[in-house]
Amino acid sequence: MNIVVILQTVPDSAEELTLADGVLDWDEAPLRLNEFDDHALEEAVLAKEEAGATVIALALESAGDRVLQTAVARGADRAVKLIKEVPLDASARMVAPLMAEAARKLGADLVVTGVQAPGDIFGQLAPFTAAELAWPLLGGAVGIDCSADAPIVAQEFGGGRSAQISVTLPAVVGVQAARRPPRYVSGSKLRQAVQSASIEKLDVAAELADEPGKLVTLHSPHKTTAISFLDDDPVTAVDQIVEIFRQRGIVGGGRG
Amino acid sequence: MADILVYIELVSGQPTQASLDLLSGARDLAGTSGRVTALAVEDDSAVDTAKLGAADRIVLVSGDAKGYTGERHLAALSEAIERDKPGIVLIANSYVGLDISTSVAARVGQPLLAYCVALALGDDTLRATCQIYGGKLEADVECNLPAIAAVNPGVFQASETRGAGEIVQAAAPVFTARTMVQSTSSASDTGVDITASDLLVCVGRGVGDEDGVALAQELADALGAELVASRPVVDQGWVEKSRQVGKSGKTVKPKLYLAVGVSGAPEHLEGMRDAGLIIAVNTDANAPIFDAAHFGTRCDVLEFLPLLTEKLQGAIA
Amino acid sequence: MISALSLALVTLLAAGAAAWRASIRLRPLLSGRPSLRKDVPVRRAGFLLREIGLHRRLLRFRLSGIIHAAILVAFVILLSGILQAYSKAFFPDFRGWDAIAVVQDLAAILMLSAIGLALYNRLVLRPARFKGSNKRDALVILGMISLIVLTMELEFAFHIIADGQNSPYRPVAGLLATGLTPLMPSVSAAQIAEQVFYWAHIASILGFLVYLPGSKHFHMVVGFPNVYLRSREPRGRLPTSGAEPAPPTRITELPWKGMLDLYSCTECGRCQSVCPAYAAGLPLSPKTLIMDLRNNLVDTALGTPAAATIPLAGGVISAETLWACTTCMACMQECPLHIEHVPRIVDMRRALVDEGEMSPLLQATLVNFQKYGNSFKKPARQRPAWTKELPFQVPDARDEPVEYLWYVGDYASFHPLVAERTRNVAKLLHQAGVSFGILYDREKNSGNDVRRIGEEGLFQDLAEENIAAINECDAQRIFTTDPHTLNTLVNEYPALGLRKDVVHHTQLLHELMRDGRLRFRPTGTGQRVTYHDPCYLGRYNGRYDAPRAIIRDLGFDLHDMPRCREKSFCCGAGGGRIFMEDESTLERPSENRIREALALGDISLFVVACPKDIVMYTAAIENINASDKIKVKEISDLFAVV
Incomplete structure (x- = not known):
């Protein structure tokens, strides 16, 4: 089974975000792996460790190699960089066709990514990608059990309500929290991955989608x-x- | 004015508070000329339609008694949109809302504005203010109608309703099921019911470690309050899940909410902002919790906790 | 008379058995990681002789040191007795040497008295440092030595009786003979008794020999190479895990010198008695840690099933034990055998870190270091925030040449209690007209504590980035207020490419005072104060005097605590402990230290020279409700206080 984990970098809201002309100053913005994607990766690796799978980390070229190298140090089997000119402020809807094509090309059975990102005002990546692929989406996931043919996804809906849902693959899962906090990657493993992890490049034919929503201005x-x-x-x-x-x-x- | 379709999230037939708030908001937005439709997908219990009086029309879609699947609700909502062509679809930004709002927007090919904290309707545009980056920034956004908006809880308040509107029973949506509910559970089945307590002491990441949580527990004991926590603390396993407040936990309305070391992410604030008295303790003067609190102090959390505990023990003794 | 053949036979048998026992135990050393230190053989030999000859470390514990010296001297002299015993067997005409006889006789007395004292120490005084040591082994050894000496003396005594004439050269044996004569019915009975005790003497010597390799007294053999091969690296330069990048995870993967360390341990417990973690009731004693490793090594050597497969970190030694260490170096400072506890502990921590096995709090802190370059989870651009309240601009050392590059450090930059002191230092330097700059957002944590947590890779990353930033600056010297930062900059950064002199701010301030650049008036009016030597400034880097000179020059009456200078007692924050949960069950080290200061009587100020000390001791004073008696002051505070 191939699990493709989409990793996105996002402005770190723990840091000061500066605005320039009413939009985010992307050159200054400290970009980090989306916290939910971090959990998605952990859950994918946990699922792999339990049931066996190939975990493929997928990121836009603009996310930088470090994110993919870290994913390899964390247990991803392959790291794939999607080659396409994508503006830093591209919305999830815009990039979804690229991700969908990449997932197909990589032979994904399961696409896993964070349930949301801190700036996705026009919608989240997991459902847009699921829509592009015409695969079912399971959001709010807090666990993926791949030991059966039809994986079972644990979903949480707030108010303490949760459900176990089985899904016929292929499917997209939006992860809100892994079963345990993302594992620590020691500096040594990271350095090793930086030296040895080979990052594959993947070209896609799909074009960025149009974003019908428009950002007028950002403010405090x-x-x-x-x-x-x-x-x-x-x-x-x-x-x-x-x-x-x-x-x-x-x-x-x-x-x- | 445009017609508005509001997706009503149900828990055992009961509309969630966020959905009801949203329905009232829709009523105001639609003005006198716009029609408001409430759409709910039935679950294991009869829908309490009496609560949906703000709607002109209530559409009940046959559901699955076993529980929610995104596929079914997505299909039901999409069918309704394609049939009724509302100008705006409003969905409360709960985890269910997060699960379906984007999917619906993609399915029907309409723009989506998410995390809305304010909505304004133009002639053929929808403008919204969206809360992003952990509440650090707000985005003013707009799009053409028809459009879908996912609205944060707490933006609107449910008002008195004027009796039930027309109820329409719709057939089950047509879709190929690829997901199946195996089991469901509710954390309130087990553990403490924090929504029943008048006094809550909430710990956030700022308490540092389990020792900090223990100090907060001592304070809660001295105060006769229940200890609750924000998501990071629960994720660490320091406090059990049934005590989690916020989007992925529970919504509480105690008389006193003492937030210690809680930064106040929007997901947390939506679970407690209606508390009668909110006091926040956090060393970070810019923490968003201070925007929601009535009183705040920026002193050191670990110094603060034992001092207050001691003082209260003295005061009560 | 004495059968030379049977003596040769039993001796060979016993020596063979001893050699066999020793070789089994030492065999794993052959496959240990390389760790031969071949440099400066003459100096190494000289050091070994000095250590033995002067007993410097041993005498730091007075009574035990004296006992050891006495036993050693007596033992060396009595070796001649053994030689004599063998000579008698092989050369029937050999009569012994009169000149030595006297010395031997006195040595016997010395030995027995020393053993008496040792028994008194072990059985009556029972210092706490022996807790956890193998008492039976110690008593067996003392008993065996006593037996060797007693049988020798009795043999001499019966010889005198058999001879019928007293020897002026054997006063003790003579006295014994006088006492024993009435018991001897005949000369031949005395001759038989002499024979019996001769063989008893031989038997006790050979028994001792055979027993030795399995005993803590094996240090009589392996102690010599162990001290000879001691680390001559600066204390602050933590060794990497040997030639291989991965830390050893099983006992057989230790460097062989590390194994020799284990066999050298005499379980004397000096390390335990000075260990702050042990004092706090944390599950660490450097002594039992070494003993546990040694037992695993012995089990492995003896082929005990599964012994070789137990992981070191989290198996042989529990994770809680490893995380308890503050890396204060007190254990290594005291160990008479120069055993290297701290590098061993850090190596095992490295294995834990590689597996991600650590407390959530520590993990969160390390993630902060990875993401933000500091433990405070502060964005890089807030690094210079402490300068905002200064009435002058602090230059960016990357943009303009400065005399001093100030490497500020995390606590000094971000901790409110410390940042205030950081500004004090800045004002003093500004007043003295010193040109200094900082790295602004390019400075990251120096990695000293990160490395000692066992996060080697992260340390390398931090160090490389910091050195790149430092190398962009045109500065003559570097200074820091943080001893931890100082340590790694001085001892570890040079290997990674730093070429600059690094000083502590206390040294800089002292130089400025001495040179008249920093004008000051003695603010002190003779108040009694004490000074706490930070581990990483004092014991690690030998910098004891500048802070003391400043305190005195400023007019304070400095009184050292009993544990001062290289004996200083750690505050408990080092080695990353400040980023871990405090599970002390007994007195916290910092509170213990404040009580030590209070016991000096009438001490009003507790002067420190380390950012972490400010935090630790301020909290300790509050915890023990001593705020009205004593206050924490950073050296730089003294320029304005009181």
Whole structure:
């Protein structure tokens, strides 16, 4: 079985994101592997370790080699770089045809990627790719069990609801969390992968799709509630909080 | 004004709060001239249509009692769109919404605006503000109608409804099933029901480690509160899943929500923003949790926890 | 009279048995990883002789040192007694040497007294460092030595009785003879007794010989090559895992010198008694770690099933034990046999890291190092954020030539408690007119602690990137306030291409004071203060004096704690411990240290010279509610305080 894991780099929201003329300054933006894709890779490798499969990491050329090398160090069997001129701000809908063609060419039985990315305002990659391929989509996945012919995907829907769904391959899975946190790749393994991992190049004929949605401008959020800041000294802050608790009857009413 | 189709997410026949909020929002957006249709795919229980009074029309699609599959709901919604040609389709951005909104947009070939926190309808355009990058930025976006919008919970508030609209029973959608529900479960079957507690102490990644969680547990005990957690803490296995608040956990409305070391990703905020009193403790002055909180302090979490515990023990003793 | 043949026979048998026992145990060394240190043989031999002759390390533990010296001296002298015993057998006319006889007799007394003291130490005083050692082995050895000496003396005594005339050269044996004469019915009885004790003497010697290879007293043999082959590298330069890139995962893959280390251990527990992890109740004793490895090596050598297949990290030695180490070097500082505990521990950590076996917290920290180049998960461009509150601009050393490149480090840049001190240092240097710059967003964590966590590859990455950035700068010297950074820059970066002199800010400040560039007035008014030597500044790099000189020059009354300079007691943060959960069950090392300072009496300031110390000791003082008695001050704080 071939599991193709699509890995995307996205601006790291832990860092400061600078804007230029109302759009993200992509030259300055610190790009990192999408956290959900990180989990998708982990889940794919876990599935492979349990049931045997070939894990193929797939990324756009613009994601950089490091992402693919890391994937190899993490347990991917092959690393494939998709060769196509793609603008950094291309939406998921735009790149989905490329990913779909690549998945076909790689003989994918299962395409796995993150359930979402932090900036995909016009829709997520997993469903767009599934639509391009006309394969079923299983989103919100928190586990993939490939030991049976029809893999079983664990889905979580919030509110503590979850389901086990069996799927006839081929299919696309959007992962929200792997069963365990993504494994640590030691620097030595990473360096080894940097030296030895061969990254295949894959040309695709498909063109970028049109994006019907349009980004007008990006800005910082408008604050909705006015917060009252308490003291930054913990001792004082604790006194203030206990006073608030008293006023609102959360703890025993006043002295005595 | 345009006609609006609202996808109603059901849990045992009950529409989710987010869907109801959205339905009211649709009612306002549609104005007097636009028709609002609520579409729900039946599950294992009878649909509580009385709650869907904001809709002019309620379409109930035959479903699968075994549970939700994306395929079935996608087919049902796509069929309805192609049949009714609404100007806008609204879907609440829950995990189910995340599962189908993009699929539907791709299937019917319409634009999708996701993570919307504000919507505005033009003549033949839809404009929205979308919350992205963990709540750090907002995007103003627009597209032509017809369009689909996935709206974050909490953007609209359900209002009083005026009795049920016309109910239409639709046949099961036509599709080739390639997925099958094997089993379903609900975390509330086991473990604690955090939605029942008036006082919650929530731990986030900022507590550092399990020792930090233990300190928070002591505080919760001193306060008579339940301990809850954000997703990263649950993912680490430090707190059980049934205590998770947020999009992939539960939505809570306690009297007091004390968020300790919680950064406040939108997925978390949507699960707790309606709490009566929100107090946030976080060393990062830019943490989005402070946008949702009523009171905040930027002191060190690990210093703060034992101090408050001690103080409360003193206050109660 | 004495059968030379039977003596030769039993001796050969015993020597054969001993050699066989030793060879089985030493055989794995033949297939260990290469670790022969062939450099400077004369200096190595000289060092070995000095170590034995002066007993420098042994005497750091006074009583045990004296006992060891006495036993060693007596043993060397009594070797002549053995020679004499054999000579008697092979040369029937041999009568012994009178001159030596006296010395032998006195040596016997010395030996027995030393053994008495050793027994007293082991059975009555029972220092805690013996906990976990093999007491039976120790007692057997002491018993055997006593037996050798007693049988020798008795043989002499009965010889005197048989001879019928007392020897002035054997006062002790003579005294014994006087006492024993009434018991001897006849001369021939005395002659038989002499024979009996002669053979008992021989038997105890040979028994000792055969017993030795399986005992901790094997150090009498392997200790010599072990000290001769000791590491002469600077302490701060952690060895890589030998020729192969992968760390050893099984006992048979250790470098052979590492195996020799294990056989050299005498279980004296000096390492254990100074180990901060052990003191904190963490599951690590450097001594039992070495013993556990040795037992696995012996089991493997003896062919015990499965012994050779147990993984070292997480098997022979538990992961919790390995993570407990602060890499403070106190164990290696004290070990009389120059055993290399810390490199062994780090090698095993490397195996754990390669398998991704670590606590979630440590893993998250390492991911932060990988992604952000620091443990604080701060974006690179926030690295210089601490300079914002300064009234002057700190130059970018990559853009303009500077006298000093300041390698700031993570804690000094990002930790609020430390950043304040970082600004203090900046102001002092600015005031002294020193031109200095920083690397801004190009500086990453130096990797000192990363390397000691066992993340070798990440260390290499960090070091290469940092060196590339440093090499872009036109600076004469580098300085840092962080001893951990200092250590790797001084000891490990040169091998990777750094060619610059690196100093600690205490040394720089002291030079500036001495040269009159930094004008200061003594702010101290004779307050009693103490100074904590950071492990990575003191024990690792021998820099003890500049901080002390500054403290005194500024007018403070400096009182050292009992554990000072190379005996300094680690705060508990080193070796990546600061990034791990603290599972101390006894007193935390930092709190133990504060109590040590308080015990000096009337000490108002606890002066430190390491960013991590500021954090650790500030917390420790709060934890033990001593804020009203003592305060943590960084050296640079003293220029303005009080």
